[in-house]
Amino acid sequence: xxxxxxxxxxxxxxxxxxxxxxxxxxxxxxxxxxxxxxxxxxxxxxxxxxxxxxxxxxxxxxxxxxxxxxxxxxxxxxxxxxxxxxxxxxxxxxxxxxxxxxxxxxxxxxxxxxxxxxxxxxxxxxxxxxxxxxxxxxxxxxxxxxxxxxxxxxxxxxxxxxxxxxxxxxxxxxxxxx
Amino acid sequence: xxxxxxxxxxxxxxxxxxxxxxxxxxxxxxxxxxxxxxxxxxxxxxxxxxxxxxxxxxxxxxxxxxxxxxxxxxxxxxxxxxxxxxxxxxxxxxxxxxxxxxxxxxxxxxxxxxxxxxxxxxxxxxxxxxxxxxxxxxxxxxxxxxxxxxxxxxxxxxxxxxxxxxxx
Numbered sequence: 001x002x003x004x005x006x007x008x009x010x011x012x013x014x015x016x017x018x019x020x021x022x023x024x025x026x027x028x029x030x031x032x033x034x035x036x037x038x039x040x041x042x043x044x045x046x047x048x049x050x051x052x053x054x055x056x057x058x059x060x061x062x063x064x065x066x067x068x069x070x071x072x073x074x075x076x077x078x079x080x081x082x083x084x085x086x087x088x089x090x091x092x093x094x095x096x097x098x099x100x101x102x103x104x105x106x107x108x109x110x111x112x113x114x115x116x117x118x119x120x121x122x123x124x125x126x127x128x129x130x131x132x133x134x135x136x137x138x139x140x141x142x143x144x145x146x147x148x149x150x151x152x153x154x155x156x157x158x159x160x161x162x163x164x165x166x167x168x169x170x171x172x173x174x175x176x177x178x
Numbered sequence: 179x180x181x182x183x184x185x186x187x188x189x190x191x192x193x194x195x196x197x198x199x200x201x202x203x204x205x206x207x208x209x210x211x212x213x214x215x216x217x218x219x220x221x222x223x224x225x226x227x228x229x230x231x232x233x234x235x236x237x238x239x240x241x242x243x244x245x246x247x248x249x250x251x252x253x254x255x256x257x258x259x260x261x262x263x264x265x266x267x268x269x270x271x272x273x274x275x276x277x278x279x280x281x282x283x284x285x286x287x288x289x290x291x292x293x294x295x296x297x298x299x300x301x302x303x304x305x306x307x308x309x310x311x312x313x314x315x316x317x318x319x320x321x322x323x324x325x326x327x328x329x330x331x332x333x334x335x336x337x338x339x340x341x342x343x344x345x346x
Binding site for chain 2: 006007009010011013014016017018021062063064065068
């Protein structure tokens with residue numbers, strides 16, 4: 001017998017499967033939360049930021065499109081500005097030169113993540129959506145590490161990211177597939 | 179199914195895999211009659227075929243996100259329907275076999291004799307295990323051993339029964 005709500009059932013099955021997939025794909029977003037949790041200098045804002053990052057990643061993958069494709073590379077690239085400043089902070093800040101080293105670490109990490117996302121965007125069909133989503137997620141992930149050091153470090157990381165990612169994404173070859 | 183429809187199905191599946199919800203309704207409208215026709219061809223009984231088609235349709239949408247964009251969708255879709263039809267047929271066959279269970283006490287006399295006849299072809303150990311379970315006769319051994327022996331004897335009985343009474 002044909003169920004009268006078959007279309008609705010099929011839609012529910014589809015949405016549930018997308019949500020499952022989203023949870024799975026957003027799992028790397030739990031790593032920043034773990035890092036923040038284990039950090040001795042963690043703040044409540046950082047913890048909230050990490051939880052919100054996971055929720056946003058799930059939402060983006062569930063919604064689909066180029067933004068969903070950007071989630072995994074962005075979370076991977078974001079680990080650099082998340083971890084490098086924290087390592088530098090713990091290694092050098094006891095012996096002076098803290099500000100200089102931390103700004104340098106955030107800038108370098110932002111540039112590295114920018115190169116990664118810029119190159120990835122260049123091979124995408126909807127590179128603008130991919131690049132913007134990727135950029136937001138990288139800066140968000142990186143901010144969880146750099147924001148603990150100061151506003152200047154955070155700004156330096158974001159600026160370095162944009163300065164490297166944008167030209168690489170724009171200069172990439174045109175992708176014909178639609 | 180013509181080449182254009184095949185290509186369209188692949189495009190819709192790729193769109194669904196990417197999360198494009200606009201492909202849902204056209205995909206549903208194209209798949210339902212196609213699945214129903216396939217299932218009716220393979221199963222025969224319209225009601226059972228509709229059940230199989232329905233299950234297959236739900237499975238396709240459940241797994242649409244796993245579809246690899248750019249691949250040919252038709253072979254995968256047909257495989258899902260075929261699998262559902264096979265599952266339905268196996269379930270039906272199992273139900274038929276379970277109906278033979280003498281524990282229910284509803285088996286007609288002729289069937290009972292047929293059961294005894296098949297039982298006679300099994301090894302003595304299998305016969306003891308099955309008789310203990312079905313007729314409450316005594317059987318030596320620990321309960322765990324008896325349970326395992328009964329499982330093995332039941333599967334051997336089923337296989338033998340199928341070869342005697344249901345060659346298909």
